[in-house]
Amino acid sequence: MTTLLDVLDVIEGLWPAHGAEEWDAPGLLSGDPAAGVSRILLAVDAVGVTVDEAVEGDHDLLLVHHPLLMRGVTTVAESTAKGAMLARLIRAGCALVAAHTNADVVATGTSGRIAALLGLSEVEAIAERPDGTGLGRTGSLPAATTLGELARTLATLLPATAGGVRVGGDYDRRVERVALCGGAGDSLLAEDAVRASDVYITSDLRHHPASEALETARVAGGPALIDVSHWASEWLWLDTAAAELRAALPGVDVVVSELRTDPWDFVVVQ
Template sequence: MVTLDAVGAAVERLWPLSGASSWDSPGLAVGDPASEVRRIHLAVDAVLDTADEAVELGADLLLVHHPLLFRGVTTVAESTTKGAVIARLIRGSCALLAAHTNADVVVTGTSRAIASRLGLTGQRPIEASTPDTGIGIVGRAAQPITLMALARALSDFLPPTAGGVRVAGDHDRVVETIALCGGAGDSLLDDPSVVASDVYITSDLRHHPASDARDRMLLGRGPALIDISHWASEWLWLEQAAVELRAELPGVEITVSELRTDPWDFAVVR
């Protein structure tokens, strides 16, 4: 019998909690460590839809990228969104565990998943904890590519979202050195590795940091920008996580959610 505690040990081997950022809260949020786990369902977010999906599939564990209990949660009353998610999981006998920044920093992490799809060579972390591990990735394209072609390549392999792929820079601009960070990455805009790159791909770029970065680009002092969906940028990692979990837990069924948990349903563009 594979217990939830044994799954936690496997998760620790793959994505050690020691790699998590100080502000993060990954790990087990819901569940009895002694309970049996026969099926694990993977998703980026623990939201009502993925909780319902996990329960309907008969999953014993919903393993997500984003921690549900985060940033000063003081109640899980069922009248709150987080409480409603937890209540549905508990009623469905489904545990909840998150692997967040501890899964970002490893050599098979979220940014590596994007970099691998782009075929980048000479990959190294932007914010390194070791020569091979850390937040973000910098690498080189197999051959120079225009911003338009790069944006289209991203659009081709990322799951579709209402926001699509947004670009700051001339569509004919040729780029070769590519920096990227899955998830929210505007905190890295001033990193020397990002500034020295030709283009920076990330998510959740806010107006003022993006505007300042765009002006630096126009002055020849920084990269072009590509903004992609936060959810889409990290959804790619789920398949890699599933492969690794199957190797660690051969007796456990692993499934991956294809539900879109990007918060936006549609966009109106003129």
């Protein structure tokens, strides 16, 4: 029998906890390490619909990218959203585990998955660490293209969301060197590897950092910007994670949730 502890050992091998950022809170959130695991559901977020999917699908483990309890809490009362979800999982005997920035920094992590789908070569981390891991990725496209066509390519690779793909830069701008970061990545805008690229692809770009980066690019050089859904950019990684778990845990059924947990439902175009 495969136990939750066995699965945690595999997770540690794939996405070591020491790779997480200091502010992060990955790992086991709830569940008995001695309990058996035969079905695992992967999702980006632990939200009501994915918790329901895990419980109703008789999964023993919900493995998510985003930790449910990122900050300290003072209550898990079922009158709160997080308390209600935890209680539902615990009653159903379904454990909850997160692999967050520790899964971002590895070669096959969230940013690595996007780089592979774009066919990038000469791939390196934007903020490389001594052990060879690091946040974000840079690389070269198989052939130069325009900013607009690259945005259209991303729109076909990513699951559809209300926000779509937003672009800062001229449609016909030539792009070949790409920097990217799955999930929120405006903290990397000033990195040399980003500034040296033709385009930076990430999520959750706020007005002021994005505006400043584009204005700086006009004066001193720098990338165009492509902003995509946070959820969509990280959902792509789930297939890679599932394949790695299946290889390490033969006999365990590993399923990727197809549910969209992007928070936005529709957009009104002006």
